Amino acid sequence: MIRVDAAEWRSTIAGFHGSGCTLFGFLTGVDRGDSVEIIGRVAHPESIEAHLISTTIPAGGTLPSLNDLYLGASWHERETGEMFGITFAGLTDARPLLRRAQQGSPPLLKSSVLVARVVREWPGAAEASDDGRRGGNPSRRRQRPAGVPEGFMQDEADGRSAIGGT
Amino acid sequence: MIPDEAHGVIGLQPSACTSCMICVRECPTWCIELESHTEEVSEPGARRPKTINVLDAFRIDFGLCMYCGICVDLCPFDALAWSPGFDHAASSAGGLVHGINELVNWWPATNPSPAD
Structure with a gap:
Protein backbone atom coordinates (compact mmCIF):
# COMPACT_ATOMS: atom_id res chain seq x y z
CA MET A 1 0.00 0.00 0.00
CA ILE A 2 1.37 3.38 -1.04
CA ARG A 3 0.25 6.14 1.32
CA VAL A 4 0.24 9.63 -0.14
CA ASP A 5 -0.96 13.08 0.89
CA ALA A 6 -4.29 14.12 -0.59
CA ALA A 7 -2.44 16.70 -2.71
CA GLU A 8 -0.48 13.90 -4.38
CA TRP A 9 -3.44 11.51 -4.84
CA ARG A 10 -4.17 12.38 -8.43
CA SER A 11 -0.58 12.88 -9.58
CA THR A 12 0.50 9.54 -8.07
CA ILE A 13 -2.25 7.61 -9.83
CA ALA A 14 -1.77 9.58 -13.05
CA GLY A 15 1.87 8.49 -12.94
CA PHE A 16 0.88 4.82 -12.74
CA HIS A 17 -1.63 5.38 -15.56
CA GLY A 18 1.13 6.87 -17.68
CA SER A 19 3.41 3.89 -17.05
CA GLY A 20 0.80 1.41 -18.33
CA CYS A 21 -1.49 0.72 -15.35
CA THR A 22 -4.60 1.54 -17.36
CA LEU A 23 -6.87 -0.97 -15.61
CA PHE A 24 -8.92 0.49 -12.75
CA GLY A 25 -9.52 -2.03 -9.99
CA PHE A 26 -11.62 -0.36 -7.36
CA LEU A 27 -11.92 2.65 -5.09
CA THR A 28 -13.46 2.67 -1.66
CA GLY A 29 -13.38 4.44 1.70
CA VAL A 30 -12.80 3.58 5.35
CA ASP A 31 -14.20 5.68 8.19
CA ARG A 32 -11.23 6.54 10.47
CA GLY A 33 -13.23 8.69 12.88
CA ASP A 34 -12.29 12.33 12.17
CA SER A 35 -11.04 11.43 8.71
CA VAL A 36 -11.89 9.20 5.77
CA GLU A 37 -9.24 7.00 4.19
CA ILE A 38 -9.66 6.52 0.45
CA ILE A 39 -8.07 3.45 -1.11
CA GLY A 40 -7.76 2.81 -4.83
CA ARG A 41 -6.21 0.03 -6.89
CA VAL A 42 -4.91 0.25 -10.43
CA ALA A 43 -3.29 -2.54 -12.43
CA HIS A 44 -1.43 -3.25 -15.62
CA PRO A 45 -3.70 -5.15 -18.03
CA GLU A 46 -0.98 -7.46 -19.34
CA SER A 47 1.30 -8.04 -16.37
CA ILE A 48 0.98 -8.72 -12.67
CA GLU A 49 1.86 -5.11 -11.84
CA ALA A 50 -0.75 -3.56 -9.56
CA HIS A 51 -0.71 -0.73 -7.04
CA LEU A 52 -2.81 -0.02 -3.99
CA ILE A 53 -2.83 3.70 -3.20
CA SER A 54 -4.24 5.25 -0.06
CA THR A 55 -4.80 8.79 1.15
CA THR A 56 -6.61 10.37 4.07
CA ILE A 57 -8.89 13.40 3.91
CA PRO A 58 -10.96 15.08 6.64
CA ALA A 59 -14.57 13.92 7.02
CA GLY A 60 -16.66 15.73 4.43
CA GLY A 61 -13.51 16.67 2.49
CA THR A 62 -12.77 16.83 -1.22
CA LEU A 63 -10.50 14.79 -3.46
CA PRO A 64 -9.85 15.31 -7.20
CA SER A 65 -11.73 12.86 -9.42
CA LEU A 66 -9.94 10.26 -11.53
CA ASN A 67 -12.76 9.85 -14.04
CA ASP A 68 -10.91 11.51 -16.89
CA LEU A 69 -8.06 9.01 -16.45
CA TYR A 70 -10.25 5.96 -15.83
CA LEU A 71 -13.86 6.00 -17.06
CA GLY A 72 -14.72 3.20 -14.63
CA ALA A 73 -13.64 5.31 -11.67
CA SER A 74 -16.78 7.45 -11.83
CA TRP A 75 -19.00 4.57 -10.65
CA HIS A 76 -16.78 4.00 -7.59
CA GLU A 77 -16.41 7.71 -6.87
CA ARG A 78 -20.18 8.22 -7.00
CA GLU A 79 -20.68 5.32 -4.61
CA THR A 80 -17.85 6.29 -2.25
CA GLY A 81 -18.96 9.92 -2.28
CA GLU A 82 -22.53 9.22 -1.22
CA MET A 83 -21.61 6.48 1.26
CA PHE A 84 -18.87 8.43 3.08
CA GLY A 85 -20.08 12.00 2.53
CA ILE A 86 -17.08 13.23 0.57
CA THR A 87 -16.82 15.11 -2.74
CA PHE A 88 -14.82 14.18 -5.84
CA ALA A 89 -14.00 17.45 -7.60
CA GLY A 90 -14.36 17.22 -11.36
CA LEU A 91 -16.60 14.15 -11.33
CA THR A 92 -18.73 14.64 -14.44
CA ASP A 93 -21.72 12.66 -13.15
CA ALA A 94 -22.07 13.10 -9.41
CA ARG A 95 -25.70 11.92 -9.14
CA PRO A 96 -26.33 9.61 -6.17
CA LEU A 97 -25.73 6.05 -7.32
CA LEU A 98 -27.50 3.84 -4.78
CA ARG A 99 -29.48 6.28 -2.66
CA ARG A 100 -32.46 8.21 -3.98
CA ALA A 101 -31.18 11.49 -2.65
CA GLN A 102 -28.22 12.80 -0.71
CA GLN A 103 -30.05 13.19 2.56
CA GLY A 104 -29.37 12.14 6.12
CA SER A 105 -26.06 10.86 7.40
CA PRO A 106 -23.85 9.01 4.89
CA PRO A 107 -24.66 5.34 5.57
CA LEU A 108 -21.13 3.93 5.75
CA LEU A 109 -19.92 6.41 8.36
CA LYS A 110 -19.79 4.74 11.76
CA SER A 111 -21.79 7.65 13.18
CA SER A 112 -24.80 6.56 11.08
CA VAL A 113 -27.18 4.37 13.01
CA LEU A 114 -29.09 1.88 10.89
CA VAL A 115 -32.79 2.70 11.01
CA ALA A 116 -33.53 -1.02 10.82
CA ARG A 117 -31.68 -1.41 14.13
CA VAL A 118 -34.04 1.02 15.80
CA VAL A 119 -37.44 0.20 14.32
CA ARG A 120 -37.11 -3.55 14.74
CA GLU A 121 -37.36 -5.19 18.11
CA TRP A 122 -33.96 -6.58 19.03
CA PRO A 123 -34.22 -10.37 19.41
CA GLY A 124 -31.48 -10.24 22.05
CA ALA A 125 -33.67 -8.25 24.44
CA ALA A 126 -35.61 -11.38 25.41
CA GLU A 127 -34.74 -13.29 28.57
CA ALA A 128 -35.88 -16.68 29.78
CA SER A 129 -37.18 -14.97 32.92
CA ASP A 130 -39.56 -12.94 30.74
CA ASP A 131 -41.58 -16.16 30.50
CA GLY A 132 -43.05 -15.40 27.12
CA ARG A 133 -43.85 -11.72 27.69
CA ARG A 134 -43.32 -10.11 24.32
CA GLY A 135 -40.72 -7.39 24.63
CA GLY A 136 -39.56 -8.63 27.98
CA ASN A 137 -40.00 -7.72 31.58
CA PRO A 138 -40.32 -3.91 31.74
CA SER A 139 -38.87 -3.72 35.24
CA ARG A 140 -35.49 -5.03 34.13
CA ARG A 141 -32.81 -2.91 32.55
CA ARG A 142 -32.67 -3.88 28.88
CA GLN A 143 -29.50 -4.71 27.03
CA ARG A 144 -28.64 -2.37 24.19
CA PRO A 145 -27.91 -3.89 20.77
CA ALA A 146 -24.42 -3.39 19.38
CA GLY A 147 -24.08 -0.32 17.17
CA VAL A 148 -26.87 1.72 18.78
CA PRO A 149 -25.32 4.57 20.82
CA GLU A 150 -26.53 5.38 24.32
CA GLY A 151 -29.34 7.92 24.35
CA PHE A 152 -30.25 7.32 20.71
CA MET A 153 -33.56 5.77 21.57
CA GLN A 154 -36.14 8.46 22.33
CA ASP A 155 -37.87 6.40 24.99
CA GLU A 156 -34.66 6.06 26.97
CA ALA A 157 -35.09 9.59 28.27
CA ASP A 158 -38.05 8.55 30.41
CA GLY A 159 -36.40 5.35 31.53
CA ARG A 160 -37.95 3.01 29.00
CA SER A 161 -36.09 1.53 26.10
CA ALA A 162 -37.78 1.31 22.73
CA ILE A 163 -35.38 -1.51 21.84
CA GLY A 164 -37.29 -3.92 24.00
CA GLY A 165 -40.57 -3.09 22.24
CA THR A 166 -43.77 -1.84 23.79
CA MET B 1 -18.45 -33.47 -3.77
CA ILE B 2 -19.17 -31.35 -0.71
CA PRO B 3 -16.77 -31.95 2.20
CA ASP B 4 -18.30 -32.79 5.58
CA GLU B 5 -16.78 -29.70 7.15
CA ALA B 6 -18.31 -27.36 4.55
CA HIS B 7 -20.12 -24.31 5.89
CA GLY B 8 -23.43 -24.92 4.13
CA VAL B 9 -26.06 -24.35 6.79
CA ILE B 10 -26.24 -24.18 10.58
CA GLY B 11 -27.73 -27.02 12.62
CA LEU B 12 -29.03 -27.02 16.20
CA GLN B 13 -28.87 -29.62 18.97
CA PRO B 14 -31.75 -28.41 21.20
CA SER B 15 -30.83 -30.66 24.13
CA ALA B 16 -27.46 -28.89 24.39
CA CYS B 17 -28.95 -25.37 24.24
CA THR B 18 -29.31 -23.60 27.61
CA SER B 19 -31.14 -20.55 26.16
CA CYS B 20 -28.23 -18.36 27.26
CA MET B 21 -28.98 -15.93 24.38
CA ILE B 22 -25.30 -15.41 23.48
CA CYS B 23 -25.86 -16.39 19.82
CA VAL B 24 -28.93 -14.14 19.54
CA ARG B 25 -27.09 -11.12 21.01
CA GLU B 26 -23.86 -11.55 19.06
CA CYS B 27 -25.51 -12.18 15.67
CA PRO B 28 -24.55 -9.17 13.48
CA THR B 29 -27.64 -9.55 11.29
CA TRP B 30 -30.17 -10.23 14.09
CA CYS B 31 -31.28 -13.38 12.27
CA ILE B 32 -31.68 -15.62 15.36
CA GLU B 33 -34.76 -15.59 17.60
CA LEU B 34 -35.04 -17.66 20.75
CA LEU B 74 -19.47 -18.47 20.47
CA CYS B 75 -21.95 -21.13 21.63
CA PRO B 76 -20.49 -22.27 24.98
CA PHE B 77 -22.35 -25.59 24.79
CA ASP B 78 -21.71 -26.55 21.13
CA ALA B 79 -25.43 -26.54 20.47
CA LEU B 80 -24.86 -24.95 17.04
CA ALA B 81 -22.71 -26.47 14.32
CA TRP B 82 -21.95 -26.05 10.65
CA SER B 83 -23.48 -28.62 8.37
CA PRO B 84 -22.59 -29.28 4.72
CA GLY B 85 -26.29 -29.11 3.77
CA PHE B 86 -26.98 -26.50 1.14
CA ASP B 87 -30.35 -27.25 -0.47
CA HIS B 88 -32.45 -24.95 1.70
CA ALA B 89 -33.62 -22.63 -1.06
CA ALA B 90 -37.26 -21.59 -0.64
CA SER B 91 -39.92 -20.07 -2.87
CA SER B 92 -40.79 -17.39 -0.29
CA ALA B 93 -38.84 -15.35 2.25
CA GLY B 94 -40.77 -16.99 5.08
CA GLY B 95 -39.56 -20.39 3.92
CA LEU B 96 -36.02 -19.37 4.82
CA VAL B 97 -36.95 -19.15 8.51
CA HIS B 98 -36.00 -22.49 10.03
CA GLY B 99 -37.37 -23.51 13.42
CA ILE B 100 -36.19 -26.22 15.79
CA ASN B 101 -37.56 -29.05 13.61
CA GLU B 102 -35.66 -27.93 10.53
CA LEU B 103 -32.51 -26.99 12.44
CA VAL B 104 -32.35 -30.39 14.14
CA ASN B 105 -32.37 -32.01 10.72
CA TRP B 106 -29.36 -29.90 9.78
CA TRP B 107 -27.39 -31.12 12.81
CA PRO B 108 -24.44 -32.85 11.15
CA ALA B 109 -24.61 -36.61 11.52
CA THR B 110 -20.83 -36.76 11.77
CA ASN B 111 -20.81 -34.66 14.95
CA PRO B 112 -21.35 -36.70 18.09
CA SER B 113 -24.25 -35.24 20.00
CA PRO B 114 -22.79 -33.43 23.02
CA ALA B 115 -25.86 -34.21 25.09
CA ASP B 116 -25.94 -37.96 24.56
Whole structure:
Protein backbone atom coordinates (compact mmCIF):
# COMPACT_ATOMS: atom_id res chain seq x y z
CA MET A 1 0.00 0.00 0.00
CA ILE A 2 1.37 3.38 -1.04
CA ARG A 3 0.25 6.14 1.32
CA VAL A 4 0.24 9.63 -0.14
CA ASP A 5 -0.96 13.08 0.89
CA ALA A 6 -4.29 14.12 -0.59
CA ALA A 7 -2.44 16.70 -2.71
CA GLU A 8 -0.48 13.90 -4.38
CA TRP A 9 -3.44 11.51 -4.84
CA ARG A 10 -4.17 12.38 -8.43
CA SER A 11 -0.58 12.88 -9.58
CA THR A 12 0.50 9.54 -8.07
CA ILE A 13 -2.25 7.61 -9.83
CA ALA A 14 -1.77 9.58 -13.05
CA GLY A 15 1.87 8.49 -12.94
CA PHE A 16 0.88 4.82 -12.74
CA HIS A 17 -1.63 5.38 -15.56
CA GLY A 18 1.13 6.87 -17.68
CA SER A 19 3.41 3.89 -17.05
CA GLY A 20 0.80 1.41 -18.33
CA CYS A 21 -1.49 0.72 -15.35
CA THR A 22 -4.60 1.54 -17.36
CA LEU A 23 -6.87 -0.97 -15.61
CA PHE A 24 -8.92 0.49 -12.75
CA GLY A 25 -9.52 -2.03 -9.99
CA PHE A 26 -11.62 -0.36 -7.36
CA LEU A 27 -11.92 2.65 -5.09
CA THR A 28 -13.46 2.67 -1.66
CA GLY A 29 -13.38 4.44 1.70
CA VAL A 30 -12.80 3.58 5.35
CA ASP A 31 -14.20 5.68 8.19
CA ARG A 32 -11.23 6.54 10.47
CA GLY A 33 -13.23 8.69 12.88
CA ASP A 34 -12.29 12.33 12.17
CA SER A 35 -11.04 11.43 8.71
CA VAL A 36 -11.89 9.20 5.77
CA GLU A 37 -9.24 7.00 4.19
CA ILE A 38 -9.66 6.52 0.45
CA ILE A 39 -8.07 3.45 -1.11
CA GLY A 40 -7.76 2.81 -4.83
CA ARG A 41 -6.21 0.03 -6.89
CA VAL A 42 -4.91 0.25 -10.43
CA ALA A 43 -3.29 -2.54 -12.43
CA HIS A 44 -1.43 -3.25 -15.62
CA PRO A 45 -3.70 -5.15 -18.03
CA GLU A 46 -0.98 -7.46 -19.34
CA SER A 47 1.30 -8.04 -16.37
CA ILE A 48 0.98 -8.72 -12.67
CA GLU A 49 1.86 -5.11 -11.84
CA ALA A 50 -0.75 -3.56 -9.56
CA HIS A 51 -0.71 -0.73 -7.04
CA LEU A 52 -2.81 -0.02 -3.99
CA ILE A 53 -2.83 3.70 -3.20
CA SER A 54 -4.24 5.25 -0.06
CA THR A 55 -4.80 8.79 1.15
CA THR A 56 -6.61 10.37 4.07
CA ILE A 57 -8.89 13.40 3.91
CA PRO A 58 -10.96 15.08 6.64
CA ALA A 59 -14.57 13.92 7.02
CA GLY A 60 -16.66 15.73 4.43
CA GLY A 61 -13.51 16.67 2.49
CA THR A 62 -12.77 16.83 -1.22
CA LEU A 63 -10.50 14.79 -3.46
CA PRO A 64 -9.85 15.31 -7.20
CA SER A 65 -11.73 12.86 -9.42
CA LEU A 66 -9.94 10.26 -11.53
CA ASN A 67 -12.76 9.85 -14.04
CA ASP A 68 -10.91 11.51 -16.89
CA LEU A 69 -8.06 9.01 -16.45
CA TYR A 70 -10.25 5.96 -15.83
CA LEU A 71 -13.86 6.00 -17.06
CA GLY A 72 -14.72 3.20 -14.63
CA ALA A 73 -13.64 5.31 -11.67
CA SER A 74 -16.78 7.45 -11.83
CA TRP A 75 -19.00 4.57 -10.65
CA HIS A 76 -16.78 4.00 -7.59
CA GLU A 77 -16.41 7.71 -6.87
CA ARG A 78 -20.18 8.22 -7.00
CA GLU A 79 -20.68 5.32 -4.61
CA THR A 80 -17.85 6.29 -2.25
CA GLY A 81 -18.96 9.92 -2.28
CA GLU A 82 -22.53 9.22 -1.22
CA MET A 83 -21.61 6.48 1.26
CA PHE A 84 -18.87 8.43 3.08
CA GLY A 85 -20.08 12.00 2.53
CA ILE A 86 -17.08 13.23 0.57
CA THR A 87 -16.82 15.11 -2.74
CA PHE A 88 -14.82 14.18 -5.84
CA ALA A 89 -14.00 17.45 -7.60
CA GLY A 90 -14.36 17.22 -11.36
CA LEU A 91 -16.60 14.15 -11.33
CA THR A 92 -18.73 14.64 -14.44
CA ASP A 93 -21.72 12.66 -13.15
CA ALA A 94 -22.07 13.10 -9.41
CA ARG A 95 -25.70 11.92 -9.14
CA PRO A 96 -26.33 9.61 -6.17
CA LEU A 97 -25.73 6.05 -7.32
CA LEU A 98 -27.50 3.84 -4.78
CA ARG A 99 -29.48 6.28 -2.66
CA ARG A 100 -32.46 8.21 -3.98
CA ALA A 101 -31.18 11.49 -2.65
CA GLN A 102 -28.22 12.80 -0.71
CA GLN A 103 -30.05 13.19 2.56
CA GLY A 104 -29.37 12.14 6.12
CA SER A 105 -26.06 10.86 7.40
CA PRO A 106 -23.85 9.01 4.89
CA PRO A 107 -24.66 5.34 5.57
CA LEU A 108 -21.13 3.93 5.75
CA LEU A 109 -19.92 6.41 8.36
CA LYS A 110 -19.79 4.74 11.76
CA SER A 111 -21.79 7.65 13.18
CA SER A 112 -24.80 6.56 11.08
CA VAL A 113 -27.18 4.37 13.01
CA LEU A 114 -29.09 1.88 10.89
CA VAL A 115 -32.79 2.70 11.01
CA ALA A 116 -33.53 -1.02 10.82
CA ARG A 117 -31.68 -1.41 14.13
CA VAL A 118 -34.04 1.02 15.80
CA VAL A 119 -37.44 0.20 14.32
CA ARG A 120 -37.11 -3.55 14.74
CA GLU A 121 -37.36 -5.19 18.11
CA TRP A 122 -33.96 -6.58 19.03
CA PRO A 123 -34.22 -10.37 19.41
CA GLY A 124 -31.48 -10.24 22.05
CA ALA A 125 -33.67 -8.25 24.44
CA ALA A 126 -35.61 -11.38 25.41
CA GLU A 127 -34.74 -13.29 28.57
CA ALA A 128 -35.88 -16.68 29.78
CA SER A 129 -37.18 -14.97 32.92
CA ASP A 130 -39.56 -12.94 30.74
CA ASP A 131 -41.58 -16.16 30.50
CA GLY A 132 -43.05 -15.40 27.12
CA ARG A 133 -43.85 -11.72 27.69
CA ARG A 134 -43.32 -10.11 24.32
CA GLY A 135 -40.72 -7.39 24.63
CA GLY A 136 -39.56 -8.63 27.98
CA ASN A 137 -40.00 -7.72 31.58
CA PRO A 138 -40.32 -3.91 31.74
CA SER A 139 -38.87 -3.72 35.24
CA ARG A 140 -35.49 -5.03 34.13
CA ARG A 141 -32.81 -2.91 32.55
CA ARG A 142 -32.67 -3.88 28.88
CA GLN A 143 -29.50 -4.71 27.03
CA ARG A 144 -28.64 -2.37 24.19
CA PRO A 145 -27.91 -3.89 20.77
CA ALA A 146 -24.42 -3.39 19.38
CA GLY A 147 -24.08 -0.32 17.17
CA VAL A 148 -26.87 1.72 18.78
CA PRO A 149 -25.32 4.57 20.82
CA GLU A 150 -26.53 5.38 24.32
CA GLY A 151 -29.34 7.92 24.35
CA PHE A 152 -30.25 7.32 20.71
CA MET A 153 -33.56 5.77 21.57
CA GLN A 154 -36.14 8.46 22.33
CA ASP A 155 -37.87 6.40 24.99
CA GLU A 156 -34.66 6.06 26.97
CA ALA A 157 -35.09 9.59 28.27
CA ASP A 158 -38.05 8.55 30.41
CA GLY A 159 -36.40 5.35 31.53
CA ARG A 160 -37.95 3.01 29.00
CA SER A 161 -36.09 1.53 26.10
CA ALA A 162 -37.78 1.31 22.73
CA ILE A 163 -35.38 -1.51 21.84
CA GLY A 164 -37.29 -3.92 24.00
CA GLY A 165 -40.57 -3.09 22.24
CA THR A 166 -43.77 -1.84 23.79
CA MET B 1 -18.45 -33.47 -3.77
CA ILE B 2 -19.17 -31.35 -0.71
CA PRO B 3 -16.77 -31.95 2.20
CA ASP B 4 -18.30 -32.79 5.58
CA GLU B 5 -16.78 -29.70 7.15
CA ALA B 6 -18.31 -27.36 4.55
CA HIS B 7 -20.12 -24.31 5.89
CA GLY B 8 -23.43 -24.92 4.13
CA VAL B 9 -26.06 -24.35 6.79
CA ILE B 10 -26.24 -24.18 10.58
CA GLY B 11 -27.73 -27.02 12.62
CA LEU B 12 -29.03 -27.02 16.20
CA GLN B 13 -28.87 -29.62 18.97
CA PRO B 14 -31.75 -28.41 21.20
CA SER B 15 -30.83 -30.66 24.13
CA ALA B 16 -27.46 -28.89 24.39
CA CYS B 17 -28.95 -25.37 24.24
CA THR B 18 -29.31 -23.60 27.61
CA SER B 19 -31.14 -20.55 26.16
CA CYS B 20 -28.23 -18.36 27.26
CA MET B 21 -28.98 -15.93 24.38
CA ILE B 22 -25.30 -15.41 23.48
CA CYS B 23 -25.86 -16.39 19.82
CA VAL B 24 -28.93 -14.14 19.54
CA ARG B 25 -27.09 -11.12 21.01
CA GLU B 26 -23.86 -11.55 19.06
CA CYS B 27 -25.51 -12.18 15.67
CA PRO B 28 -24.55 -9.17 13.48
CA THR B 29 -27.64 -9.55 11.29
CA TRP B 30 -30.17 -10.23 14.09
CA CYS B 31 -31.28 -13.38 12.27
CA ILE B 32 -31.68 -15.62 15.36
CA GLU B 33 -34.76 -15.59 17.60
CA LEU B 34 -35.04 -17.66 20.75
CA GLU B 35 -37.98 -18.15 23.09
CA SER B 36 -37.63 -19.81 26.46
CA HIS B 37 -39.09 -19.93 29.93
CA THR B 38 -37.81 -20.82 33.38
CA GLU B 39 -38.82 -23.84 35.42
CA GLU B 40 -37.99 -24.82 38.95
CA VAL B 41 -36.47 -28.23 39.38
CA SER B 42 -36.14 -29.90 42.79
CA GLU B 43 -33.17 -32.14 43.24
CA PRO B 44 -32.86 -34.59 46.08
CA GLY B 45 -30.56 -33.25 48.75
CA ALA B 46 -30.71 -29.66 47.48
CA ARG B 47 -31.87 -27.01 49.91
CA ARG B 48 -33.71 -24.97 47.28
CA PRO B 49 -35.21 -25.89 43.93
CA LYS B 50 -32.99 -24.69 41.11
CA THR B 51 -34.21 -22.60 38.20
CA ILE B 52 -33.43 -23.82 34.71
CA ASN B 53 -34.15 -22.35 31.27
CA VAL B 54 -36.34 -24.40 28.96
CA LEU B 55 -36.08 -23.80 25.23
CA ASP B 56 -39.45 -23.19 23.55
CA ALA B 57 -38.53 -21.92 20.09
CA PHE B 58 -35.36 -21.32 18.14
CA ARG B 59 -35.45 -19.75 14.70
CA ILE B 60 -32.74 -18.82 12.23
CA ASP B 61 -33.80 -16.65 9.30
CA PHE B 62 -31.46 -17.77 6.53
CA GLY B 63 -32.74 -14.85 4.47
CA LEU B 64 -30.93 -12.52 6.89
CA CYS B 65 -28.05 -14.82 7.90
CA MET B 66 -24.73 -13.96 6.29
CA TYR B 67 -23.19 -17.31 7.23
CA CYS B 68 -20.45 -15.70 9.32
CA GLY B 69 -20.52 -18.52 11.89
CA ILE B 70 -20.12 -16.24 14.92
CA CYS B 71 -23.01 -18.08 16.63
CA VAL B 72 -21.30 -21.44 16.04
CA ASP B 73 -17.99 -20.13 17.39
CA LEU B 74 -19.47 -18.47 20.47
CA CYS B 75 -21.95 -21.13 21.63
CA PRO B 76 -20.49 -22.27 24.98
CA PHE B 77 -22.35 -25.59 24.79
CA ASP B 78 -21.71 -26.55 21.13
CA ALA B 79 -25.43 -26.54 20.47
CA LEU B 80 -24.86 -24.95 17.04
CA ALA B 81 -22.71 -26.47 14.32
CA TRP B 82 -21.95 -26.05 10.65
CA SER B 83 -23.48 -28.62 8.37
CA PRO B 84 -22.59 -29.28 4.72
CA GLY B 85 -26.29 -29.11 3.77
CA PHE B 86 -26.98 -26.50 1.14
CA ASP B 87 -30.35 -27.25 -0.47
CA HIS B 88 -32.45 -24.95 1.70
CA ALA B 89 -33.62 -22.63 -1.06
CA ALA B 90 -37.26 -21.59 -0.64
CA SER B 91 -39.92 -20.07 -2.87
CA SER B 92 -40.79 -17.39 -0.29
CA ALA B 93 -38.84 -15.35 2.25
CA GLY B 94 -40.77 -16.99 5.08
CA GLY B 95 -39.56 -20.39 3.92
CA LEU B 96 -36.02 -19.37 4.82
CA VAL B 97 -36.95 -19.15 8.51
CA HIS B 98 -36.00 -22.49 10.03
CA GLY B 99 -37.37 -23.51 13.42
CA ILE B 100 -36.19 -26.22 15.79
CA ASN B 101 -37.56 -29.05 13.61
CA GLU B 102 -35.66 -27.93 10.53
CA LEU B 103 -32.51 -26.99 12.44
CA VAL B 104 -32.35 -30.39 14.14
CA ASN B 105 -32.37 -32.01 10.72
CA TRP B 106 -29.36 -29.90 9.78
CA TRP B 107 -27.39 -31.12 12.81
CA PRO B 108 -24.44 -32.85 11.15
CA ALA B 109 -24.61 -36.61 11.52
CA THR B 110 -20.83 -36.76 11.77
CA ASN B 111 -20.81 -34.66 14.95
CA PRO B 112 -21.35 -36.70 18.09
CA SER B 113 -24.25 -35.24 20.00
CA PRO B 114 -22.79 -33.43 23.02
CA ALA B 115 -25.86 -34.21 25.09
CA ASP B 116 -25.94 -37.96 24.56
